[in-house]
Amino acid sequence: MIPLSSDTESRPTEAMRAAMAGAEVGDEQKGEDPSVNRLLQRVCTLLGKEAALFLPSGTMCNLVAIKAHTRPGDVVLVERDAHIARAEAGGAALAAGVQLEGLAGDAGRFDVDTLFSRIAGTRLAPATHAPPATLLCLEQTHNYSGGAVWPLASLREVADGARAQGLAVHLDGARLLNATTASGDTAAEFAACTDSAWLDFTKGLGAPLGAVLAGSAGFIAIARRYKHAFGGALRQAGIAAAGCLHALDHHVTGLADDHRRARDLAAGLAAIEGVHVANPVPQSNIVLFEVAGHDAAACVDACRQRGLGLSAVGPRLRAVTHLDVDDAGIARAVEVVAEVARGRA
Ligand SMILES: Cc1ncc(COP(=O)(O)O)c(C=O)c1O
Incomplete structure (x- = not known):
């Protein structure tokens, strides 16, 4: 199977497994796991933040951050197709009691005027009637x-605008290192625009679990309580953290290869009759496309039968490159989609 359905399909390498097996461990819940503590220090430096928390997943980073930044009844502004809005099982409403308001975006981005008009919209009624907008979440x-990158200058303008209106700003950095690879800007530059930010190790970085949420010491102290409340306080988590440290040491430079392969894939797909690529020059590692006359879900099944894993995102197909897909895999993926597009059994 060519595993292009998601970069989460990447498997730990032998070297990563060896690093995990040999990890020094302690009780993470008590702050005594040396491997977790090393990872937290490393991410604090990378993101230029004071303090950090190890969590099992990116979804839990978003949830803990939203809970720590808000009070029940608050409004949280997000781009309307943000992962928080579309794919986190309603956790923000369920566990933080907040109201998500989706902003219209283009490639996941919006400008400061869109932000301000939405903030004004939440304040149409008298202050005692209107739910307060207290948090803006950005996704990078x-x-x-299709893995679009929000350029630093315009992300900073929007984040500064939100902060000037008294909102906190949170960055969903599931693929932040893909953005830094694509843009040449540093993770600390993006994170400096925001009050909290996190990195996921299970996407292109290839670890089996783990994400780190970072922010000020005060924010992390509050977030630690919700990590515990949501069941995210762990024990010998150093085994997982060692995989994340290994990923930071060995898998970051490979993200550029993933991006080049996504561009190769997009070019190969665009040359097939009946295939429309939504992002013909992908900025990072995700390609979105449609096959004329084929329903996306049926197309996923047809490709899977031929050994190609893709996912359906609404009416589109999604292919995500990562360290377990090589050039031969990309070439074969193009052949399989061509066969399916031609309607051959
Ligand atoms: C943008 C974004 N945010 C958050 C998540 C959630 O991460 P996790 O799968 O680690 O919970 C994902 C996962 O695909 C994502 O793509």
């Missing part, structure tokens, strides 16, 4: 827009 790269 933007998953459902």
Whole structure:
């Protein structure tokens, strides 16, 4: 199987497994796991933040951050197709009691005027009637827009605008290192625009689990309580953290290869009759496309029968490159989609 349905399909390498097996461990819940503590220090430096928390997943980073930044009844502004809005099982409403308001975006981005008009919209009624907008969440790269990168200058303008209106700003950095690879800007530069930010190790970085949420010491102290409340306080988590440290040491430079392969894939797909590629020059590692006359879900099944894993995102097909897909896999993926597009059994 060519595993292009998601970069989460990447498997730990032998070297990563060896690093995990040999990890020094302790009780993470008590702050005594040396491997977790090393990872937290490393991410604090990378993101230029004071403090950090190890969590099992990116979804839990978003949830803990939203809970720590808000009070029940608050409004949280997000781009309308953000992962938080579309793919986190309603956790923000369920566990934080907040109201998500989706902003219209283009490639996952919006400008400061769109932000301000939405903030004004939440304040149409008298202050005692209107739910307060207290948090803005940004996503970098933007998953459902094909891994689009939000350029630093305009992300900073929007984040500064939100902060000037008294909102906190949170960055969903599931693929932040893909953005830094694509743009040449640093993770610390993006994170400096925001009050909290996190990195996921299970996407292009290839670890089996783990994400780190970072922010000020005060924010992380509050977030630690919700990590515990949501069941995210762990024990010998150093085994997982060692995989994340290994990923930071060995898998970051490979993200550029993933991006080049996504561009190769997009070019190969675009040359097939009946295939429309929504992002013909992908900025990072995600390609979105449609096959004329084929329903996306049926197309996923037909490709899977031929040994190609893809996913359906609404009416589109999504292919995500990562360290377990090589050039031969990309070439074969193009052949399989061509066969399906031609309607051959
Ligand atoms: C943009 C974005 N945010 C958050 C998540 C959630 O991460 P996790 O799968 O680690 O919970 C994902 C996962 O695909 C994502 O793409």
